Amino acid sequence: MRVTSLFFLLAGLTMPIAAFAQGEVSVERGLQVSIIGGCHDCHTEGYSETEGKIDPEKALMGSSVGWRGPWGTTYATNLRIDASVMTERGFVGMLKRIRTSPPMPWYNLRAMEESDMQSLYQYIRSLGKHGKPAPSRIRSDKEPTTPYVQLVPPQMPRN
Template structure:
């Protein structure tokens, strides 16, 4: 069990890391170039790892492409929380499909990144960039922080053009109706 938790945590950390360098695109890219670059950044950045439900079968784990980037599945049941995960220095625990996490901050759920009302449909490029730069949900000053395990600290290092490419790609996805709950503070889980 401990080996499995370690392996899941290691895969998540590696998968959610952003590359140090990205493929350059022209100074004034076309929409097609932005989409292609955004798809590359989202893929190598591992965004789908947490923001897409999974299917498990005899060959292992696979992304549920019908729900790609829709976040933690609405109404899905979660096992009882091991309260030790809420203590600093203990393991961060993930749901079986890696769309929910429990740690000293509480419980968080991967957001719906599709252009649906329950996702990021109402977001502008400027809001998206500000959120990635400040670590504040929707870029709202003094709003709630973007919670772990989202590696926004890595994303803030990307150029505006890279973040624009990611946003453009996310806006091109199929909208999926999937309401994701707000984070639950550790104090409410004890």
Template sequence: MKRSFLLAILMSAACIWAGEPDSNQRGRYLIVIGGCNDCHTPGYPESGGKTPESDWLVGSPVGFQGPWGTTYPTNLRNSVAHQTEAEFLAKAHTAMRPPMPWISLANMTDSDLKAVYHYIKSLGPKGPDAPAYKAPGENVETPYFEFVPKNLPPSDDQTGGQQ
């Protein structure tokens, strides 16, 4: 009787464990559905998502310019290579310059953020870092998309919440 009970407990635990997705696979899934590759992987949207995974998340020298200045998609592989999990989680809960959808990132669960962190970390560093942020009015020598809505009423805050 004791053996049957112990066996039932072990089998239940094995079923629960087997049902949990691998953390790296969960992180990969979140990267894909979160649209991270759309900006952080050159050519991803144009390829219909067919960019080899070995080329994912290397950032881009093509900037996004708006009232906040000019920002560039970070080389996540290089930045995560130098961050602890705790540092990554803290950064994920911090406001970032547009067009990064940081509010979506900040609302992810710590479990999901950890999966994203470990997936990116598993890819290893690759390529150069993205260019540095340029404040409004600074000379920009790289290609960039201009994010300037037309015909908006005046606003007191043109920084996107950033100082």
């Protein structure tokens, strides 16, 4: 009985903390959004290989590993550069309007709460120096010189 009561007491204390975090604009919330939103999956080189450990020196600096498909080869951009040349308002506006090439799920960005977009901007800006740009997109008729992941959409059955 005591263990059950303690569990519900602790659960009750953590719920307001979680509710407070949503809608809050802060660097800490931005870190949480960047992890839950999957930003590091592509925009932080080596993130997956370290099982989710964020190297602050590489965080959100883009990747030299491309994503190749019928659209060509695309690269996760250096978000630190983007944030360094924009105001918070400009960054949020970009996220609301963005439409990019695969595999970036730009439609997920548009579904974010504005406070989460602001927090993401603040987190990215807190990371410091922005480094160099990721490689540019390569047309589909050109062979990339960097490592890449080949994405082949399934063929649709003919009727």
